[in-house]
Amino acid sequence: MIRTKGRACTGKRRHDTREKAEEHCDRLIARGAVRLAAYPCRNRTCGGWHVGHLPKPRT
Template identity: 80%
Template sequence: MIRTKGRACTGKRRHDTEDQAEDHRQSLIAQGAVRLTTYRCRNRACRGWHVGHLPKPRT
């Protein structure tokens, strides 16, 4: 699970299901985005699915 560092999901697109979020992730990748993942929102008011960036690899 990707941590959001305590940030709220304000400004993020909410998806009702993991499949919807995955479809959105695939469309973003088709447009050239890289290193994206889908994750369940930990915000109790949201509890939806979001698309976010993976952490940068450690060097």
């Protein structure tokens, strides 16, 4: 699971399903974005899915 460092989902695009979030992620990657993934929102009032950057790999 990708952590949001305690930030709320305010300002993030909400998707109703995982499939819609993954489609959005694929469109962003096709436009040049890198290291993105869809993840479920941890905010219980949101209940949606978001797209965010993956953590940087450990070296």
